[in-house]
Amino acid sequence: xxxxxxxxxxNLATKLAEMSASVSDAMERATKAMLESDLxxxxxxxSDDTLVDDARADCEEQAYALLALQxxxxxxxxxxxxxxxxxxxxxxxxxxxxxxxxxxxxxxPEPVLPENVQPYFADMGKIAVRLARRVEQIIxxxxxxxxxxxxxxxxxxxxxxxxxxxxxxxxxxxxxxxTAVDVTLLGRFYERYADHAVSVARRMVFVATGRMPGYSTIxx
Amino acid sequence: xxxxxxxxxxNLATKLAEMSASVSDAMERATKAMLESDLxxxxxxxSDDTLVDDARADCEEQAYALLALQxxxxxxxxxxxxxxxxxxxxxxxxxxxxxxxxxxxxxxPEPVLPENVQPYFADMGKIAVRLARRVEQIIxxxxxxxxxxxxxxxxxxxxxxxxxxxxxxxxxxxxxxxTAVDVTLLGRFYERYADHAVSVARRMVFVATGRMPGYSTIxx
Numbered sequence: 536x537x538x539x540x541x542x543x544x545x546n547l548a549t550k551l552a553e554m555s556a557s558v559s560d561a562m563e564r565a566t567k568a569m570l571e572s573d574l575x576x577x578x579x580x581x582s583d584d585t586l587v588d589d590a591r592a593d594c595e596e597q598a599y600a601l602l603a604l605q606x607x608x609x610x611x612x613x614x615x616x617x618x619x620x621x622x623x624x625x626x627x628x629x630x631x632x633x634x635x636x637x638x639x640x641x642x643x644p645e646p647v648l649p650e651n652v653q654p655y656f657a658d659m660g661k662i663a664v665r666l667a668r669r670v671e672q673i674i675x676x677x678x679x680x681x682x683x684x685x686x687x688x689x690x691x692x693x694x695x696x697x698x699x700x701x702x703x704x705x706x707x708x709x710x711x712x713x714t715a716v717d718v719t720l721l722g723r724f725y726e727r728y729a730d731h732a733v734s735v736a737r738r739m740v741f742v743a744t745g746r747m748p749g750y751s752t753i754x755x
Numbered sequence: 756x757x758x759x760x761x762x763x764x765x766n767l768a769t770k771l772a773e774m775s776a777s778v779s780d781a782m783e784r785a786t787k788a789m790l791e792s793d794l795x796x797x798x799x800x801x802s803d804d805t806l807v808d809d810a811r812a813d814c815e816e817q818a819y820a821l822l823a824l825q826x827x828x829x830x831x832x833x834x835x836x837x838x839x840x841x842x843x844x845x846x847x848x849x850x851x852x853x854x855x856x857x858x859x860x861x862x863x864p865e866p867v868l869p870e871n872v873q874p875y876f877a878d879m880g881k882i883a884v885r886l887a888r889r890v891e892q893i894i895x896x897x898x899x900x901x902x903x904x905x906x907x908x909x910x911x912x913x914x915x916x917x918x919x920x921x922x923x924x925x926x927x928x929x930x931x932x933x934t935a936v937d938v939t940l941l942g943r944f945y946e947r948y949a950d951h952a953v954s955v956a957r958r959m960v961f962v963a964t965g966r967m968p969g970y971s972t973i974x975x
Binding site: 595599602603606608609612613616619620623700703704708711712713715716719720723 | 833
């Protein structure tokens with residue numbers, strides 16, 4: 536049983552790494568589509584989201600098969616369950632990229648964002664994509680130190696997100712209420728995406744090493 | 756094994772029903788705290804949230820024990836995994852109630868919401884609480900028909916949520932950008948809460964009956 540278990544766990548980890556790559560591509564494209572009002576790219580993100588949903592279903596099936604056939608216990612059991620949770624968060628990250636792409640489509644050919652907030656979203660997008668790519672690397676390399684570095688990237692997204700509010704609420708905000716509402720929701724999508732990435736990273740470390748990283752709890 | 760399995764599954768279902776009751780209380784109090792600028796009530800929701808987090812950890816432990824000791828397969832396995840997912844969504848619903856309570860605390864003694872949108876939140880709050888209470892009932896009574904009725908309640912929340920945007924973006928909106936941002940985020944919290952409730956209801960039907968309800972897929 537042990538060998539079959541490890542082969543199947545390896546397959547599951549590979550699938551999760553692929554999902555991480557997909558949702559980082561999705562967020563990269565969605566951010567570009569939003570910043571450059573690129574309708575074609577937005578449409579691509581929107582139609583590709585079903586692939587992420589399918590990948591998540593595949594991960595669950597693989598995990599179920601592993602549980603049913605190998606009946607792992609103790610740490611092995613927790614590893615499989617961590618993988619199921621990670622797949623759920625990754626699907627949610629795909630949904631958040633989808634929301635960004637839909638905003639780009641909804642406002643097209645108008646830009647979604649006024650010029651003065653675009654740099655914040657360019658930065659949040661860059662960090663969010665980097666977070667998801669690191670998750671992919673962590674699962675491939677089992678590099679726990681890389682997982683720790685995710686925390687500071689997540690803090691950066693939180694800082695930009697907080698700063699965005701002060702920009703929107705400044706008395707010099709001249710883009711009206713509708714744009715403020717768009718910026719508010721979009722900011723939240725990036726913040727949630729980054730949060731999920733950190734949560735996945737922690738679970739991935741657990742999947743790869745069987746030990747939960749010791750740093751502070753991240754709000755799900 | 757079969758009998759032990761059913762006793763343990765029953766315990767797990769009871770725990771999930773309790774969690775449903777807790778998060779419906781939390782949303783009821785958070786909504787009241789927000790609408791009546793009741794700081795004490797807001798503080799209570801905020802401090803009680805750790806109980807929901809603990810309950811979720813308990814549910815996971817029970818589910819892990821069940822998997823490790825009983826090694827269920829096929830439908831039985833899926834039921835336990837559905838319970839783990841349900842616990843995660845319920846914890847998230849608690850977090851969303853917490854966000855509402857924190858908004859009430861942040862603006863206290865000022866009201867969070869201008870008078871003209873308060874009725875929308877009173878309605879969304881009422882429906883959200885009803886959704887969570889129905890989830891509790893579904894798990895206790897195994898009434899699948901009740902689960903189906905959740906969909907229309909969720910549609911109502913979506914309708915109110917959509918209508919809120921038209922109120923905020925109306926040219927007669929006179930409450931400024933900061934308030935619009937608050938209303939936007941709070942509206943989203945109720946919408947997400949209702950979505951999670953429907954998702955939990957579907958999983959609860961599965962936990963109670965071993966069959967997934969046949970109605971259309973709900974976006975997580």
